[in-house]
Amino acid sequence: MTAPTTDRARQTLLPPVAADDRRQRLKYLALDLGTWSSTASLYESSHLDVVALDPAHEAALREVLLELLEDPALAPHQQDLLKEVAAVYGPTRSHRFTALTEIRQALRRIGDQWNGVPDRDYLDLRRAVAIAVDRCAAGQAALAVTVHRAYDRVFAVPALHAHRLWQVGLRDGYRQPEIRSILAVAVADIKASHLVDVAVSDADRPAGIVYHPGIKRRLLRPDPVRGLGPAAVPDGWPADTDLLIAQSYADLIKRVRAAVAHAGQPRTLLAGLQVPADSEIDEVTVTYPTTLPPSARARLRRTVSDGTGIAVERVHMDYDEAVASALYFVVRGFGGDVEAGLRSFRAGARPVEQALLPTWRRNALVLDIGGGTTDIALLALDLVATRPGGTAADGPRGRHYTLTPRVLGTTGHPQLGGDLLTLRVFYWLKAAVVDAIDAGHAPAARDADDRTLTERLLASGHPKPVTDDVRRILRERLPSHSATPGVRTAAFDRLWEAAEDAKINYLSQGKGYRIEQTFADSLPSDCTWRDAVRALPDGAVVLAPEDFDRMIRPVVGVAAGLAASLVRRTLGRQPGEQLDLVALSGRTTTMPAVHGLIRTRMTEQFLRHDRDGAGPIPWDPQGMLVEHAYAKQTASLGACWARSVKGLSGVDDQRLEAGLDQLEISVHNLLACLPSDFGLAGDHDRVPPLLHQGTVLDKATRRGVLASPPGNLFACTDWKRLNSDDLHLHRILGPELTVQWGAYQYSRHRPGPLPAGLWYRIAVDQELNAWISFCRGTRDAVRPALHPLNGTDLDAGEHLDLLQISRLGEHFDRDGDLLTLPDIEVAAVEEGEDEPEYVTVFRTGTAEQRLSVDLATETSSGTAYAATRPLAASRLPAAVSTSALPVTRTGTLRPAAFVFRARIPGADPVPLGRIRPPQFRDGDYLLPDVPFWAVLDQHGRLRVNAGYPEFLETDSLVRMESEPGWVYTTAMPDSSTDWDPTWDPTTGDH
Template identity: 30%
Template structure:
């Protein structure tokens, strides 16, 4: 009997948390409005609510608990036949519990069905929530109570919360109370003043009808906007048309083309001028150079796109009628123009628009965050500096780089004023404001192009994040952009999607590039680059590796792309030659990995240390007397007999043990983290001069320059900041050649290629699998040495089969690839054709490509392993879950997840994510810590805990971790009476011996040829057991314990669970009993069992991504199993069969077999201070 229940907000004074875990209550403590209760019965079911029971935390005063119990009791005794909302009967007087402001509640809804023929089977639905009272004002004396004889009580609509945090009366009517009442400060939440949720776009403002994707990078950020406003039908994309114009201008304006055939070519162009530009021909303007006339018309935009089409058509037609020698000379050049034009991404056709983020029209904006205002609210701008990094002067705004690496770490920034509530401003606050700035720039870009875009402010956002970032980073990103959370303010964007990490988003970009804006041509070209799958005439595949090397991070994804021709047979009267084709592209994530501090900034940092050593070497060699203390302190091999050894600082790697970093910094001071404020600005200036010098060297040498010397002005500024006497540096400049540059970059490149090899070997292991294509994206990947290092490494790996001709580097959209790919992937998920509705399109001769983007989330992208001790030496010895393991919709509400096997529970548990070259801590659980904070009244014996407790890890598609805990063997909850029974006694023959039997499902139609069916249970020996022992006997056929619903006295039954059943037929599975040793004996029908519906079936099916077809719900990935208990009860379940649930560790421990589900503590993103360029320690 199903009854789903959950809380919902009851109005503006009851604000739901962003994560749905509780409600912030506003108004005086003497009259708080609690959330409403939403009840949804199962379809077709009538449910009688017998009792509403409320359980509060220990120590809650009895009168307060009694008041809470009265709130929702108005529904008691009612028969619920459809969804109903039970509002709080009246405001409630509450007081914060001792030691906090949060009040957790457990609501028990006791109910049963109205059909009493089979007895009244009682059920209980549990609902939990937490009431946050930190924003409630003190109780108002004299305020009418609910039991007041006047018949009036407090009306919360009379009260508002002022920006200053005080509560005041909105109007003074009958029963009203006037006067301001201060509100106690508390942690900040996503609720704004007045109690309504934060909204970036107010109800009275216009929302943009599309969406945007944001890639907030360590070094640069981008925004791509998707807008479905229709374009006029054009022969070419505007991007392609502009490129073709530029290519034809170069071709037609080149007087050396086509060499010996120049005369014929000039004559041909003259004919084209007379045809398309008669006014120019009549005027005789530059008749001797018709190519220049045509090039000038192209540059001036003459005639628009139609004239361009007429021009290249005329060139093609007239060239075909000319001498073969002219055709042979010019046709390849002309076709090369077309090739380069069609290589241009048709982003306008795909309705994808990289936003201009600065006044110069640049689509990439430096992720440098400059604080421009701290009061009354924090505000920033992004981009290259207008004030010096670190502040222009005392009290001037400050600027910050590399903030992305601090996301989710709650890093306090003491140099900025505290928040309004007194808590310190953090790096997350600056990131939020940086995102606000990006969205505001996106809004401005939209408003400046009214003919291109639907107007309005962005309120639908896709956010990307580093592949290896732990769940806390993704969650914090959603909070910062969305509705916020406790202690975290949000921007109030209504729809926030974090489906794609940066590696997957970059992979989607390359998939999009392959298909372009013309699916008919793109799909055929893609198919030509694939391998046909063995045994299949209509399926092809390729394996693709995407390497995104950005400014701060490196992200990798290995993806298998399967293309299948699913074109249905032509219908009556349809000619297959003129119908379209239906292709389905299924991307499968074989694995992903990365590093949060491995990218262009780390390369620059290595050059920074080299240049710092070069300048220190120069100063110690040229002016040793100015640094006598340093020279006297240096040890061998850096000094001999009290004299500095020239070149010794450069002869050793700065990361080598014993390198004198402290002494080098005395000569070239660039560390400011421990300096007094009076010296910080001077040292910061030196740091940034040296950093820019190193960055410039990386860009130039990375592009292939043989050697590099700093520009004289940059060198002079740096030497001046180091106090070098005027003209003391004349004639000297550090020189860095390509060989030394590559040597300095080698450790970074080795780390990147180590990740590549580990990912490919793990993802393509088994069978004859080959890496077909490698795509490099990200600004840092443009450096040729990255490609060379990758090719060298792959050639040395005998276990990796790869296509050396399949490497491609994205030059034009290196940084934009991530936001463009995420934007396109989100569009495909929301608007792509379904196979079922493609028939009409195919009949019109069109190609249809369905890209199953969601499939990227259906497989685990990495290994997860557990460690059972603390310390740096503790690393997993084996994987609990492996990369490539399939997920299924087994989590709460049908979320996609996977569970490990049960393991022994240690004193402290740490779960790590595999990176291929190591392990990164991902989640933690310490039972004693949990007990002390959440269940202080429970005494835990850790010795017994390690002997009896077991754990199971659950990982969802977001890679968030939950833990299942149990004492002993887990028990499974059977919530309904069995719809069918198997007579196990029938297996006993006349001689008293057991006759082996099988329970099978058989979907044949009457009169069809016999089929063996699928064996669900094979019972070779007598499974019946005697005795009343509740434990599962070792070696017994029934190997599980089931618990029938019915409260504390529920009965335990032995049972067994099948492997997944075949897909459900229309009316359900037909179960038969078959006797394999008696083939002549007829099959005996047990019953026909339909596919069970979901436990949350009262919710909208569309919200669960299910579809209803002839009354049966389907969800991709759903599996079904059968259970058989010792009394012969046969049931079918959607997986997973629910565990017997415990509400706490104490309940789990007291009730053997009950399972407690708890979220693991988030692990902070790994942060290596030595790789953080901007922490003031370099």
């Protein structure tokens, strides 16, 4: 783990909101600090202007109607349409319309005057035109199809306001939802620094300002920032990139406050929202890259808190960028109408045959390629009809549905994004310039195969920016790197600007890009190759769009390959599963060449058979959804929406009785299983998985609270003998791609050789934090000790006594100790349930084989919780169930009772009895998702434990080493950056 940048308390960059401040608080705000640009999204429902259509639908409908009025198919119906418009719009207002062109002009003119708030004249005209077009199309089949397709386009536009979601205007009069992530750093006072949309040239740059683009790249670890004066750095902060990140978030908060202060004003993004101008922000949700390790995530959370003045516990980081973007597509799919959204979902979903209630499922893959990272999520969306509709006798009654998104897997790449494409174009441009300079001269830059630099660069199939040999030549011939690390030269800036212009405005649009004389004139006077470029004739340097496809293919191929690999290893071995939706977000994916390559690569991957049994993946390539309207905002919108529905539940009986359906969305258990494989790095950089994607997170602390590590639901490995002093846990992102997730070096904490008989196990919790536990055993085995089951946290210790069951007598010796275990099964039952479903939780075997832990009974000072000295009483061999106890048929974790029985070969099952789930003392809070586990001791006593039975924990490595059975648990912080500087355009070394 990267240590906090300072041990001193850091002065907040913005003043905190006082607890007694009575100003209205904004409900939910989400910030997405991107590598290229940043956005903010707001959920607010307290004061809304009521409109017939979502404003986004209104704008789309106007454009569609304008197109239809120009359609030649409507020309023969001009007189009929004019009459219909007059009938609806009113003769006094429509007398001036004598042709369709006049209606178009009026609709456009009045619509242009519309400020985002209800305007009766515009709404009446729009309604009149829509009704007239519908009536004219009623008897014309071809025209009707055209009209229906046009309306489909309208309602494909996300209806944000219907879900109380708002884009926040961050610039240009609060009308633009994005601001470039370029921090203009005031070297004399960091608090005066702010985000800017354009980094102006050196000649125009204000004195004392230094531009830092893409500061998000420094989330992984803080780097020093040169040039900041002592007075510029607030108390407690070092002069590093964490300070710049904190100031970036502080500036975003200031921009949000300014936008909210102008809410309700015409032509702003918050024009339809009425909130007090001085509304305050004391809570925020922050998205982060999917591949960001836990320690960097924790550091970011504190940095946001110290930058914005928002208490750290109110800085929420529940959703990474992949999951947040996926949740945006969930809300997008339901549009602005619940009934229509439910019908649409069911039409594109598959019934789940084994479900107890009517259930429909869609598997959705979301691939987000941003400016600096690629983030990918695969979700299962289950729609359950939890309350049926009315019968004919009852009359109409709506259904109550619950939609539950579940994360099946996530992956990504920490450095693969739009800036990598620009960096490749940057080197392509340099290669083309050198080739043009060499034309007609000795081909000094050609290789043994007589290939130019451009040909060699385009032929590379690796996603890195440039091959080493070409980079070396370009560095000599067209130097643009800096002698000072982290400082970019003016020559680099001019080349970078040209590369971005070429990528965005020409090559991605299918047009060639050529260097003009103005480019040479813009180069700094000290550029050693400026005159050589000036001497080139116009048209000497041309980048062709067909070569752009070759240039981006390695990068896009990696992103598409990661997504396809995630789908194949998740769905490929599950019969009947298919991929129902593929959605792309991020501005990079809006390029036709990019989403075309993604479609092609995925089709190739999904058609093949794997040796491990994974078959083809059914999907519809033509149904792939590319988000254009909110390509950059998907993460902040999705996170904001999820935060808003997290606390909502319940049934609206009035709505159901009116015959209307109700949709409830549950995002509480988004991450119910591991989203990827985790493994320890081994020889030759191999990372065999220890924990597998899809492993259910079914363990928790026995009290069901978040205080003790691993703290919440988690998955863990078996106990393994420690043979290496240095352990490096990696998250496996795809074939041959991992990122270090945690590390632990034993000798750093206990110098000297490893003690004999030391064992370890690794756990990953629901927030993907990594933990490691150590226990002293023997060379061949380890017997960790459990806390006493009669600890002070439980009200009662109900148990079943297997020794008292005569049919199990042969499993005990004369002293009443277990010799062997039968198969023991359990069912979770509701009140009055007669035919439960049983699962096996203890397997048959000898007691020596199966009783693999020790149950501490007491200590010299009472209970083990208060133990300060070694255990004085005996430890009882015991076993923990092989898995968490099952849920009820309806999915309830806390049943009325658990019913146990034993299986004996050749005989009927042996009833063992019922145990009610443990009840906690007053004041203890049991989380609703804490699973139950069973514990069986050597005397045949069978108990149920809330949460995974806790070990006898010590915070001392010395005690753990000296007293076998005690367990020492600690976090596994990451110690590596996994960062390739040659992929980073801001290093000054390009």
